[in-house]
Amino acid sequence: MQHARTGKREQILDVAGLSVVEKGFAATSIEEIIAEVGITKSGFFYHFSDKNELAKALLQRYIDMEEAIFHDIEARAYELNEDPLHGFLISLKLLAELLEDLPNGHPGCLIASYCYQSRLFSADIRDLNARALMSWRARFQQQLERIAETYPPRIEVDLADVADMLSAIADGGIILSRVLHDKTILPRQVMLYRQFVKALFVGT
Amino acid sequence: MQHARTGKREQILDVAGLSVVEKGFAATSIEEIIAEVGITKSGFFYHFSDKNELAKALLQRYIDMEEAIFHDIEARAYELNEDPLHGFLISLKLLAELLEDLPNGHPGCLIASYCYQSRLFSADIRDLNARALMSWRARFQQQLERIAETYPPRIEVDLADVADMLSAIADGGIILSRVLHDKTILPRQVMLYRQFVKALFVGT
């Protein structure tokens, strides 16, 4: 077994996570998960009280991972750089590189997946999804506002929209990359967004 | 019954289409569809040989509808206007207005929905999905290239990427709008893309 050393709970989340972004949550059966993990059905229900709890744990883990990745990227980007614009541009470059280096492209955004199956989930899961998106908006908007203090925008825009645009580009880019089987699309879109931000604050 | 005058086949597609973007294809049961349409299960199988045929018909209809909408928008945008840039900018404005006027926001993009459930579908459906995205890329890229002949780009970009960006913004914007329950996000993203295109070809 490949994950012999990791806990069964973590293995369940790994297997389920992959399946959910490729088949959807409803089509991801517990039966199939336990077969791949090598556990009985009762073993599954020891870790999760029901399937809804699996959905919640899956989403929470995904959000935490993304949060950690962005935190790390920003720490590196602003490390030797106090200029907010250059820091943000470096962040975007680092993000694009990270996405480029994923061997099979981005596996799929769980927030987008859940969005297209929202009637399956309880209100707390939908809330979790919405709060994740709002926290990204706040995070990017804050950085954009710091930039705008030094570099007055050359185009009249709502910085919340510019912040949302990164989330949109990311989710949309993942979809394009997957459907067209071209993993370069997503990082290229991030770099294009970067050029837009540059044009926005320093002109063409 | 609200669709008393339309054919049962069309009603099946209407009901199924809405359910698929809210619960996913696997969780959209034939049982539930026929209950809402007011038909027996055998009636369903008269119209579709199996569930996969429903998926295919659903996607084909969605693609045809989107195609018709874009065709209509472009016809109106370029009607009194031979300048390619202004024509494209008007297209985007018309698109944003159309999206703004949808009473409940965009119901959901079937291409994105299928992308996150692709393992459920046969190869011909996945192909259909990919070809739809490629035709949009081609359509937008062609217009961008016509623009570039008259307005040399102020930023060095790949126009195929700029074309893809519109698809990405649209798919991503739909997701943001739905998850955050704010239908204004999608049209605002389209308008922001419009500002990017403007900056790209005429500067800031």
Added chain:
DNA sequence: TGTACATCAGTGAACGCGCGTTCACTGATGTAC
């Protein structure tokens, strides 16, 4: 115009399978005294 036949748009009953969930139980490890 009448009759024979074909097609259309379904009905009704039955099928087997896989699903999520429950329940009583267990063997290995950890902790208290």
Added chain:
DNA sequence: TGTACATCAGTGAACGCGCGTTCACTGATGTAC
């Protein structure tokens, strides 16, 4: 150090329900001659 008990990480068998699919059949409408 030994014993009693608790907790952890599961097992095994059974459940009822809903799913997609099949099959023989039907009543209304259309077409040929």
